[in-house]
Amino acid sequence: MTLRDAEAALPPPDGGRRIQWWNSKPFDIVQFVLLSGLLAWLVWRGAETMDYRWQWHRLPQYFYEVIDGELLWGPLIYGLMVTIEIAAWGMLLAMIIGLVTAVLRLSGSFAGRIVATVYLEIIRNTPLLVQVSIFYFVLQPILGINNPIWTGILCLAFFEGTFASEIIRAGINSVPKGQWEAGTSIGLSRAKTYIYIILPQAIPLMLPPMTGILVNLIKHSAILSFIAVFELTTEARNLIGDTFMSFEVWFVVGPMYLVLTISLSTLVAWMERRIRRRR
Amino acid sequence: MRLPRLTLIDLVIFAAVIAGVAYVGYRVETVLIYKWDWSVIPNYLFRWDEGQGSYVPNLLIKGLATTIRIAIWTMLVASIIGIILGVARTSNRLFPRLVSWAYVEFIRNIPPVPFLFLFYFFIASQIMPLLGIDEAINGASPGTLAVAEFLFGPANLMTNFAAGVISLSMMSAAYIAEIIRAGIQAVPKGQREAGQSIGLSRLALMRYVVLPQAIARVVPPLAGQFITLIKDSSLVALISIQELSFMAMEIAISEQRFFEVWIVTGAMYFVVCYACALMFGQLERRIGVHMR
Numbered sequence: 128m129t130l131r132d133a134e135a136a137l138p139p140p141d142g143g144r145r146i147q148w149w150n151s152k153p154f155d156i157v158q159f160v161l162l163s164g165l166l167a168w169l170v171w172r173g174a175e176t177m178d179y180r181w182q183w184h185r186l187p188q189y190f191y192e193v194i195d196g197e198l199l200w201g202p203l204i205y206g207l208m209v210t211i212e213i214a215a216w217g218m219l220l221a222m223i224i225g226l227v228t229a230v231l232r233l234s235g236s237f238a239g240r241i242v243a244t245v246y247l248e249i250i251r252n253t254p255l256l257v258q259v260s261i262f263y264f265v266l267q268p269i270l271g272i273n274n275p276i277w278t279g280i281l282c283l284a285f286f287e288g289t290f291a292s293e294i295i296r297a298g299i300n301s302v303p304k305g306q307w308e309a310g311t312s313i314g315l316s317r318a319k320t321y322i323y324i325i326l327p328q329a330i331p332l333m334l335p336p337m338t339g340i341l342v343n344l345i346k347h348s349a350i351l352s353f354i355a356v357f358e359l360t361t362e363a364r365n366l367i368g369d370t371f372m373s374f375e376v377w378f379v380v381g382p383m384y385l386v387l388t389i390s391l392s393t394l395v396a397w398m399e400r401r402i403r404r405r406r
Numbered sequence: 407m408r409l410p411r412l413t414l415i416d417l418v419i420f421a422a423v424i425a426g427v428a429y430v431g432y433r434v435e436t437v438l439i440y441k442w443d444w445s446v447i448p449n450y451l452f453r454w455d456e457g458q459g460s461y462v463p464n465l466l467i468k469g470l471a472t473t474i475r476i477a478i479w480t481m482l483v484a485s486i487i488g489i490i491l492g493v494a495r496t497s498n499r500l501f502p503r504l505v506s507w508a509y510v511e512f513i514r515n516i517p518p519v520p521f522l523f524l525f526y527f528f529i530a531s532q533i534m535p536l537l538g539i540d541e542a543i544n545g546a547s548p549g550t551l552a553v554a555e556f557l558f559g560p561a562n563l564m565t566n567f568a569a570g571v572i573s574l575s576m577m578s579a580a581y582i583a584e585i586i587r588a589g590i591q592a593v594p595k596g597q598r599e600a601g602q603s604i605g606l607s608r609l610a611l612m613r614y615v616v617l618p619q620a621i622a623r624v625v626p627p628l629a630g631q632f633i634t635l636i637k638d639s640s641l642v643a644l645i646s647i648q649e650l651s652f653m654a655m656e657i658a659i660s661e662q663r664f665f666e667v668w669i670v671t672g673a674m675y676f677v678v679c680y681a682c683a684l685m686f687g688q689l690e691r692r693i694g695v696h697m698r
Binding site for chain 1: 411412413415416417419420423430433434437438499500501504505508511512514515516517518519520521523524527528531532633636637638639640641643644651654655658664665668669671672675676679680683
């Protein structure tokens with residue numbers, strides 16, 4: 128009797144029973160939808176007991192207005208643009224800072240390692256809110272930055288730069304040592320080994336976590352509402368101050384962030400799957 | 407110890423650092439003409455109390471105590487929710503997986519600040535009255551109150567404190583759930599199969615085979631999460647919970663000494679977090695020895 132015959136003779140793993148309807152996938156999905164509905168109902172009930180007056184109809188004018196046939200963007204769209212701007216510049220600067228830090232750490236230079244370690248430990252062991260405060264209240268006047276948005280971008284870039292440096296270092300270290308030796312053995316210089324051999328292998332590995340940094344930048348940019356940078360959260364808070372539509376505004380601003388971050392997170396997951404398949 | 411070899415690169419880096427520091431010093435001294443005044447700080451750490459005739463902790467130290475209290479309680483609450491969610495994430499059934507997945511992805515993709523604002527606004531008005539903390543405080547004997555004050559901070563702020571802990575726990579639970587899930591999934595499949603083959607029930611399998619192995623893997627990242635929590639607890643300052651950052655904001659404004667107060671506050675966070683990091687590093691090394 129071959130192994131396959133033996134398997135065929137045995138009952139299937141679930142004991143041959145048919146899957147009961149309450150154990151089936153569609154039923155689980157129905158349960159999930161019911162639970163979501165229950166939560167939404169609880170929130171709605173909560174708002175009712177607070178005598179909350181829903182005013183959804185007042186919301187669209189804060190996205191856009193058409194005055195004399197001209198389209199004017201509202202504060203929420205402006206806020207979103209500023210958030211994206213912060214994330215884009217922050218990403219660029221974080222990558223530069225991360226690269227410099229990673230090079231300093233990998234260089235084997237004594238001073239470089241000290242500088243990198245001090246930078247990493249300070250950023251890692253203090254809250255972002257305190258960093259933002261120090262950048263805004265201490266460094267902004269000292270360095271003479273006129274626009275708080277640049278203070279914010281700089282602060283976020285230094286914060287995310289620690290993650291970027293870690294990603295770059297891990298990416299470069301993950302290239303097997305044999306690749307280095309191969310490059311050296313065919314007479315390539317250190318720089319050429321980096322450009323032609325190490326980086327082409329390391330960069331695909333770095334891409335997914337780097338996109339993760341972009342997600343973090345979008346999330347953490349909300350902290351800048353604390354220092355009068357007019358990004359999405361600040362605009363939302365000002366709007367609530369003006370109109371008292373707390374629920375409506377947060378229920379719209381939350382999904383705006385979610386659309387940005389989830390689309391990026393999905394991209395990360397897709398890239399990771401592709402890389403894993405290629406290996 | 408061998409002295410490190412100094413190269414040209416080292417000298418260039420040192421020169422750059424010194425130039426940076428000198429530039430900052432020049433800006434502070436001659437352009438801003440800032441007069442440093444550190445003398446206000448010690449008074450906010452400890453002040454002389456006439457009535458008791460001794461030094462008592464003042465705002466900054468009290469704020470630090472609140473920060474640590476928040477971190478510890480949040481860690482506790484978030485771990486409970488996080489373990490449930492993490493185990494649900496590895497369930498065979500779709501329903502728990504779906505619920506846990508939705509929660510984790512929602513929290514991880516929404517910025518903490520808007521979440522805190524919305525959630526705080528909601529729970530402060532909806533859930534906190536249900537907990538009945540104020541009634542409990544009013545009915546408590548002085549002895550219980552003293553214990554409660556040690557555990558949760560000043561009585562008049564306890565409702566506020568609880569709201570902050572709940573909001574932070576909701577956020578932290580998602581990250582802890584991911585840690586737990588990773589820990590459970592790192593337990594080799596053969597271990598589960600071995601448990602099943604000797605006829606353990608699903609619960610017993612979790613209790614005796616999977617979780618003990620998962621916990622050893624989960625402790626280091628959980629320790630890291632605690633440090634993250636100390637740092638993230640500064641966010642609840644934005645919803646007026648009187649921890650270290652909140653106190654710093656108040657003092658900086660009332661004294662108009664932004665440089666000194668924020669630098670000291672940063673240093674206080676740094677000392678606590680760095681001490682925790684060193685301690686957990688030691689702990690991890692010990693666990694590592696046991697695992698081998």
